[in-house]
Amino acid sequence: MALELLIPISLILVLLLLSIKLALFPTKTSDKLPPCPRKLPFIGNLHQIGLLPHQSLHKLSKKHGPLMLLQLGQVPTLVVSSSQMAKEILKTHDLIFASRPKVNVADIMLYGSQNMAFSPYGEHWRQMRKIAVTNLLSMKRVQSLHGTMEEQVAHMLSKISDASSSVSPINLSKILFSFTNGMLFRAILGRSFDEEDENKMKFHEMMEETAVLLGGFNVEDYFPSLGWLCSLFGLDDRAKRTSSKWDCVLDQMIEDHVNMNKKGEGEDDDFVDVLLSIQGDPNKEFFLSKDHMKALLLDMLFGGTETGYVTLEWSLAELIRNPKVMKKLQDEVRGKAFGKSMVKQNDLSDMNYLKAFLKEILRLHPPAPLLVPRESMESCRIQGYDIPKKTRVIVNYWAITRDQKIWDSPEELRPERFENNPIDFKGQHNYEYIPFGAGRRMCPAVHYGVTITELALANLVHRFDWKLPDGMVIEDFDMTETHALTVKMKSNLLLVAKPYF
Ligand code: HEM
Numbered sequence: 040m041a042l043e044l045l046i047p048i049s050l051i052l053v054l055l056l057l058s059i060k061l062a063l064f065p066t067k068t069s070d071k072l073p074p075c076p077r078k079l080p081f082i083g084n085l086h087q088i089g090l091l092p093h094q095s096l097h098k099l100s101k102k103h104g105p106l107m108l109l110q111l112g113q114v115p116t117l118v119v120s121s122s123q124m125a126k127e128i129l130k131t132h133d134l135i136f137a138s139r140p141k142v143n144v145a146d147i148m149l150y151g152s153q154n155m156a157f158s159p160y161g162e163h164w165r166q167m168r169k170i171a172v173t174n175l176l177s178m179k180r181v182q183s184l185h186g187t188m189e190e191q192v193a194h195m196l197s198k199i200s201d202a203s204s205s206v207s208p209i210n211l212s213k214i215l216f217s218f219t220n221g222m223l224f225r226a227i228l229g230r231s232f233d234e235e236d237e238n239k240m241k242f243h244e245m246m247e248e249t250a251v252l253l254g255g256f257n258v259e260d261y262f263p264s265l266g267w268l269c270s271l272f273g274l275d276d277r278a279k280r281t282s283s284k285w286d287c288v289l290d291q292m293i294e295d296h297v298n299m300n301k302k303g304e305g306e307d308d309d310f311v312d313v314l315l316s317i318q319g320d321p322n323k324e325f326f327l328s329k330d331h332m333k334a335l336l337l338d339m340l341f342g343g344t345e346t347g348y349v350t351l352e353w354s355l356a357e358l359i360r361n362p363k364v365m366k367k368l369q370d371e372v373r374g375k376a377f378g379k380s381m382v383k384q385n386d387l388s389d390m391n392y393l394k395a396f397l398k399e400i401l402r403l404h405p406p407a408p409l410l411v412p413r414e415s416m417e418s419c420r421i422q423g424y425d426i427p428k429k430t431r432v433i434v435n436y437w438a439i440t441r442d443q444k445i446w447d448s449p450e451e452l453r454p455e456r457f458e459n460n461p462i463d464f465k466g467q468h469n470y471e472y473i474p475f476g477a478g479r480r481m482c483p484a485v486h487y488g489v490t491i492t493e494l495a496l497a498n499l500v501h502r503f504d505w506k507l508p509d510g511m512v513i514e515d516f517d518m519t520e521t522h523a524l525t526v527k528m529k530s531n532l533l534l535v536a537k538p539y540f
Pocket residue numbers: 155156157168338339340342343344346347350401405406407410411412474475476477478479480481482483484485487488489492
């Protein structure tokens with residue numbers, strides 16, 4: 040029989056046998072489980088996930104409530120859709136839900152999930168987080184990067200300025216990607232990342248492929264006992280190919296640092312240098328292998344690049360659609376930075392509308408609307424329901440941002456709702472505002488993320504007036520979302536920039 044026929048036929052046979060087994064011998068439990076929408080044999084509720092899971096899960100929760108236990112293939116998955124239930128998971132039972140589920144692609148791409156973001160809860164995760172927070176993401180380290188951040192913003196502004204003289208609109212998605220990626224490279228490697236690097240290494244392509252692989256609802260993760268399915272769908276091979284490209288890049292980066300340090304040329308203060316010194320310290324109780332280093336570097340690149348540029352992209356898109364908000368923001372920034380060619384970090388402290396605007400963007404367009412999945416390490420009870428051990432947990436923050444009981448006209452852009460409002464990014468209010476997650480696994484880079492985004496945004500509206508491309512009207516502007524590692528705009532953001540001075 041031809042191989043092309045053998046694969047689908049064997050797949051159908053296995054599906055059939057498993058469906059019969061499930062129908063004849065359903066798993067019995069005396070537990071009181073949360074409600075579950077009607078499921079199909081074998082796939083359970085997988086068909087209800089759709090291309091934009093935050094939206095489809097929100098719709099399901101309207102019918103079945105803020106705690107639903109879906110059966111995604113073989114994996115029971117708790118979906119949490121209210122601030123009250125989010126508080127149960129991220130505060131009351133934070134320790135029980137502090138682990139991450141096993142993700143096949145992450146195992147391939149992140150050296151056996153030895154990074155921080157996908158690592159199960161435990162000593163290894165704790166050490167990786169400590170290294171990243173102490174040496175790159177702490178408030179003190181971020182402050183020491185202020186000068187570098189200003190340089191990188193100036194570089195982005197000059198690129199936009201050059202492009203603004205052309206008749207065609209500017210592809211801002213590309214420029215914003217290079218900016219956030221370039222800033223992380225500077226912080227991590229201590230050297231700039233320029234167009235030549237991009238052309239040589241194709242980072243944008245590699246990052247997009249990685250985002251799709253790591254962020255997708257991959258079928259294999261929902262059928263762990265059918266590992267061979269992976270090879271049928273070709274996902275294993277795609278992940279291995281992309282992973283080997285990253286591995287070459289990282290090996291080269293580390294080798295360059297080792298060579299520079301040998302020659303005494305390194306400045307000895309970037310993140311790779313710090314990692315090398317931890318590795319070479321015989322007194323450290325934690326052994327940092329080369330794979331650990333590479334996994335942590337990828338965490339910083341993957342965690343920081345997409346979230347940053349996507350936030351800036353949604354910000355400009357919303358400003359173009361809301362001219363009154365654009366004017367109010369420009370008035371504030373241009374007033375406070377009057378006469379300056381560039382807004383600097385220390386000008387930002389009293390730009391209250393800018394801060395409120397960024398908060399509103401992270402409510403309306405959270406880059407990670409489902410946060411990052413958790414997994415229960417023990418069984419527990421929530422609101423009278425039994426949650427078994429090893430249940431996957433998705434907190435649908437997006438559903439919380441659309442809750443009319445919390446937010447007035449939740450679909451509208453209204454930065455004013457955050458003015459004179461004590462709510463911050465720590466998520467400790469009533470768990471209604473958690474764009475960075477909360478609890479032990481909360482994003483460790485809130486300070487870095489907010490600082491760089493505020494600085495970039497202030498300068499983008501200070502330096503330029505923005506317009507839609509000629510012939511386009513607001514109604515044509517495409518705000519369609521696409522879901523990968525983050526939720527971003529499906530189409531590239533194309534705008535016309537007119538220098539203000
Ligand atoms: C606007 C910017 C950002 C947003 C909205 C964001 C959002 C998030 C969210 C929602 C989580 C999951 C938290 C949870 O499970 O409760 C997370 C985790 C994480 N983020 Fe961020 N992030 C941003 C920027 C960054 C940056 C700049 C970096 C690195 C340089 C980063 C690195 C990470 C890492 C490593 C984790 C995993 C933490 C762990 O598992 O212990 N993020 N982020």
